[in-house]
Amino acid sequence: MRRQYRGEGIDVGAMPPAPFPLFAGWFGEAAEAGLPEPNAMIVATATPDGRPSTRTVLLKDVDHDGFVFYTNYDSRKGTELTANPAVSLLFPWHAMRRQVIVTGCAERVSREQTADYFRSRPRGSRIGAWASEQSSVVPGREHLEKRYAEADAGFADIDDIPVPRFWGGFRVVPDTIEFWQGRENRMHDRLRYVREARPASTPGAHTAWRVERLSP
Numbered sequence: 057m058r059r060q061y062r063g064e065g066i067d068v069g070a071m072p073p074a075p076f077p078l079f080a081g082w083f084g085e086a087a088e089a090g091l092p093e094p095n096a097m098i099v100a101t102a103t104p105d106g107r108p109s110t111r112t113v114l115l116k117d118v119d120h121d122g123f124v125f126y127t128n129y130d131s132r133k134g135t136e137l138t139a140n141p142a143v144s145l146l147f148p149w150h151a152m153r154r155q156v157i158v159t160g161c162a163e164r165v166s167r168e169q170t171a172d173y174f175r176s177r178p179r180g181s182r183i184g185a186w187a188s189e190q191s192s193v194v195p196g197r198e199h200l201e202k203r204y205a206e207a208d209a210g211f212a213d214i215d216d217i218p219v220p221r222f223w224g225g226f227r228v229v230p231d232t233i234e235f236w237q238g239r240e241n242r243m244h245d246r247l248r249y250v251r252e253a254r255p256a257s258t259p260g261a262h263t264a265w266r267v268e269r270l271s272p
């Protein structure tokens with residue numbers, strides 16, 4: 057299990073002033089390398105009293121405001137984020153000897169953005185969103201299949217299946233983004249972007265980021 061990490065480190069001189077272009081570059085390289093589901097990320101949430109939980113979700117959009125995924129707002133993660141928006145994401149690109157770790161706060165995306173995305177999903181996934189009371193305990197598989205069949209029948213004559221009110225996107229607005237690159241002798245590169253407070257006097261000004269190196 058113990059592998060030496062060789063290869064290129066992170067070229068600090070070439071790091072952009074904001075983290076998103078670097079993230080886009082690494083994401084593109086993970087996709088090009090043929091990693092299965094390069095947009096799969098671990099989302100960590102916590103209850104207000106600090107009990108953590110994790111699960112995998114798919115990144116669906118990334119822009120200069122943050123990282124967007126879609127889920128059931130009444131699920132465990134949904135209720136935890138509603139009560140406590142502090143969140144962490146982890147992209148486990150092991151085959152590239154890389155990981156990216158984000159910390160920040162989650163906010164709900166607009167209903168319009170959710171509706172646009174929902175419309176792009178296959179019909180079966182849209183019906184599945186209606187049918188699943190995500191994270192609740194169910195008596196058995198038959199219960200799920202019955203709920204799916206009922207939702208399917210209910211929307212039989214409807215092409216444009218609406219978005220369930222309990223379903224939508226979260227945007228994770230980052231405070232920090234760490235880029236981790238495995239290197240020889242466990243002397244890995246860890247470069248972390250940290251958001252600097254946005255000056256209140258300059259609305260619309262670009263967020264400033266500072267970069268710091270962490271010990272491996």
Ligand SMILES: Cc1cc2nc3c(=O)[nH]c(=O)nc-3n(C[C@H](O)[C@H](O)[C@H](O)COP(=O)(O)O)c2cc1C
Nearest residue numbers: 096111112113114125126127128131132133134191
């Ligand atoms: C590769 C992969 C991708 C997934 N993508 C999503 C997703 O985008 N949204 C989602 O709600 N659940 C997704 N899931 C299911 C979640 O991992 C999880 O089981 C579900 O959201 C319930 O989590 P919770 O009970 O902690 O809220 C995915 C699972 C895997 C393995």
